Amino acid sequence: MQFSLWHASLSALALSRSSFLQQSSSALLSLASPPPLHILEPPPPPPTTTTPTTTTTATATAAPRTGRVIIARATSNDGDSQIASVAKAFRNDIQTIVKNDPSLAGPLIRLAFHDAATWESSRGSTSSSSSNPYFWLRQQPSGGPNGSIQYELGRSENRGLSKPLQFVQNITHGYAASLSLADAIALAGASAVEAIGGPTIAIRMGRIDATQADPEFLRTPLKASTRRSIVTKTLPEAGLDSDGLRLYFGQLGFSEKEFVALCGCHGLGRHVSLLGMPKDCLRNLTRTCLEEAPVLLPFVTKSVDTFDNSYFQFLLKWNSNDIKLGDVAFIPTDVDLVVDTGLKRWVDYFAQDQNAYFNAYGQAYQKLVDRTATTQERY
Ligand SMILES: *[C@@H]1O[C@H](CO)[C@@H](O)[C@H](O)[C@H]1NC(C)=O
Ligand SMILES: *[C@@H]1O[C@H](CO)[C@@H](O)[C@H](O)[C@H]1NC(C)=O
Ligand SMILES: *[C@@H]1O[C@H](CO)[C@@H](O)[C@H](O)[C@H]1NC(C)=O
Numbered sequence: 001m002q003f004s005l006w007h008a009s010l011s012a013l014a015l016s017r018s019s020f021l022q023q024s025s026s027a028l029l030s031l032a033s034p035p036p037l038h039i040l041e042p043p044p045p046p047p048t049t050t051t052p053t054t055t056t057t058a059t060a061t062a063a064p065r066t067g068r069v070i071i072a073r074a075t076s077n078d079g080d081s082q083i084a085s086v087a088k089a090f091r092n093d094i095q096t097i098v099k100n101d102p103s104l105a106g107p108l109i110r111l112a113f114h115d116a117a118t119w120e121s122s123r124g125s126t127s128s129s130s131s132n133p134y135f136w137l138r139q140q141p142s143g144g145p146n147g148s149i150q151y152e153l154g155r156s157e158n159r160g161l162s163k164p165l166q167f168v169q170n171i172t173h174g175y176a177a178s179l180s181l182a183d184a185i186a187l188a189g190a191s192a193v194e195a196i197g198g199p200t201i202a203i204r205m206g207r208i209d210a211t212q213a214d215p216e217f218l219r220t221p222l223k224a225s226t227r228r229s230i231v232t233k234t235l236p237e238a239g240l241d242s243d244g245l246r247l248y249f250g251q252l253g254f255s256e257k258e259f260v261a262l263c264g265c266h267g268l269g270r271h272v273s274l275l276g277m278p279k280d281c282l283r284n285l286t287r288t289c290l291e292e293a294p295v296l297l298p299f300v301t302k303s304v305d306t307f308d309n310s311y312f313q314f315l316l317k318w319n320s321n322d323i324k325l326g327d328v329a330f331i332p333t334d335v336d337l338v339v340d341t342g343l344k345r346w347v348d349y350f351a352q353d354q355n356a357y358f359n360a361y362g363q364a365y366q367k368l369v370d371r372t373a374t375t376q377e378r379y
Contacts, residue, residue: 080377082178083205083206083375083377083379084377084379086175086178086179087183087187087205087379088379089175090171090172090175090179090184090187090188090191091187091190091191091194093171093174094108094171094187094188094191094192094195095191095194095195097171098191098192098195098196099195099196102195102196102305102306103270103304103305104164104167104192105192105193105195105196105268105305105307106265106268106269106270106304107160107161107163107164108164108167108168108188108189108191108192109189109192109193109265109268110161110164110269111149111161111164111165111168111185111188111189112145112185112186112188112189112190112368112369113189113262113368114149114152114157114158114161114235115145115146115147115148115149115182115185115186116144116145116186116368116369116371117234117235117236117252117368118143118144118148118152118214118215118234118235119141119142119143119144119145119214119234119252119371119372120141120142120143120215120218120219120234120251121141121251121252121253141371142214142215143214143215143234144214144371144372145182145185145186145207145368145369145370145371145372145373146182146207146208146209146210146214146372147180147181147182147185147207147209147210148209148210148212148213148214149161149165149185150165150169150181151210151212151213152213152214152216153165155216157233157235157237159287159290159291160290160291162291165185168181168184168185168188169181169184171184171188172184180206180207180208180209181209182207182208182209182210182372183205183206183207183373186203186207186369186370186373187203189365189369190202190203190365190369193265193307193361193365196268196305196306196307197306197307197308198307198308198358198361199358199359199361199362200362201361201362201365201366202366202378202379203365203366203369203370203373203378203379204366204370204373204374204375204376204377204378204379205373205374205375205377205379206373206374206375207372207373207374208372208374214234215234216233216234217232217233217234218231218232218233218234218251222247222248222251223247224243224244224246224247225243226241226243226244229241229243229244229247230244231244231247231248231251236248236249236333238331238332238333239332239333240332240333240336241332241336242336242337242339242340242342242343245259245333245336245337245343249262252368253367254364254367256342256343256346257346257349257360258360258363258364258367259364260337260343260346260347260350261346261350261357261360261361261363261364262361262364262365262368263311263333263334263337264309264311264312264350264357264361265307265311265361266299266300266311266333266334267299267300267303267304267307267308267310267311267314268303268304268305268307269298269299269300269304270296270297270298270299270304271296271297271299271329272290272293272295272296273293273295273296273297274293275294275295276293276294276295277289277293277294277295281293297329298329299328299329299330299331299334300314300327300328300330301326301327301328302314302327308354309350309351309353309354309357311334312347312348312350312351312357313351314327314328315330315334315335315337315338315347315351316338316347316348316351318330318335318338319335319338319339319344366378
């Protein structure tokens with residue numbers, strides 16, 4: 001299984017600082033001249049699609065596969081106590097299992113991110129995109145945390161996610177229809193963090209499951225002046241430079257502080273190793289070979305099964321060439337965070353203050369998964 005938080009590329013790529021800088025003169029350029037669409041501050045919160053009202057009808061949709069009683073899915077119409085008890089029990093289930101096998105945490109968090117981050121704020125006209133960074137506020141959003149990941153498993157960026165999805169679905173069955181898949185995935189991502197030493201993150205409920213895949217490509221590609229910074233997909237690609245990260249996460253309404261915090265859980269990432277791979281696979285590296293690779297190597301060895309701030313500490317060590325072979329195997333989007341001086345501020349901050357990281361991560365995660373939720377309360 002491929003555990004990297006976003007792009008599931010086969011990457012035995014252990015970048016040294018000097019080779020990264022040589023490869024990416026565009027990254028250096030971007031330090032000197034910020035692109036026109038350089039979002040330093042978070043844009044105002046985008047409009048929510050579903051206006052939460054107190055009269056939302058309970059939706060008892062998909063018939064449960066078990067013979068249990070159908071309870072309406074959590075909506076703002078349900079009693080708080082019922083939603084609270086379902087959410088609490090589901091969180092406990094996830095936590096018990098993840099505490100027993102902490103290597104499940106990374107894939108569950110990645111699953112939540114990949115379900116949620118396909119949100120696109122604009123689905124409309126593209127004409128004014130280059131001149132007005134807030135153009136999307138006039139448009140209807142799409143995608144987002146709506147369980148659509150179940151229809152998107154064939155995409156290369158979702159390689160390796162079928163197992164964590166099945167895992168969540170298996171547990172969700174125990175709750176009959178009282179949990180939407182979207183709620184279950186969002187809760188699992190939060191509970192997994194808590195189970196391995198991270199903060200407790202309460203989230204809203206009442207997400208409604210999609211009946212089809214979210215778009216794979218942005219209707220409006222995002223461009224900056226640097227060569228590599230063209231964002232075309234609804235999930236971030238591993239080769240984005242720092243301006244690409246700003247464009248991508250800016251579109252989702254995240255500030256630099258928030259997206260650097262989200263990147264922190266890349267410390268739980270693992271990548272596919274060729275070690276022990278069957279000969280046939282070495283000849284023809286099919287998707288099945290990648291998903292069933294016997295050996296996975298951590299991006300950041302020390303913190304791979306613990307939610308802490310060592311990802312940031314190792315980025316700083318990498319940046320000062322103070323790194324031992326085998327300690328880290330960063331990909332470009334990791335090292336972007338220290339090569340770019342603006343983003344490095346937040347790496348410094350989180351590396352020094354783990355509580356600050358936990359708070360920032362929790363808030364960013366809520367923002368990520370709560371967009372399509374309908375309850376006001378958090379559980
Ligand atoms: C999520 O999926 C549902 C069903 O396909 C869709 O109606 C909804 O618009 C999607 N979310 C957003 C924010 O558009
Ligand atoms: C989910 O349940 C099925 C049927 O019981 C089982 O075969 C499968 O291994 C389970 N998958 C995970 C990831 O738990
Ligand atoms: C590699 O495997 C895939 C899937 O089995 C197959 O379609 C493809 O033709 C193979 N490529 C080579 C070069 O053997």
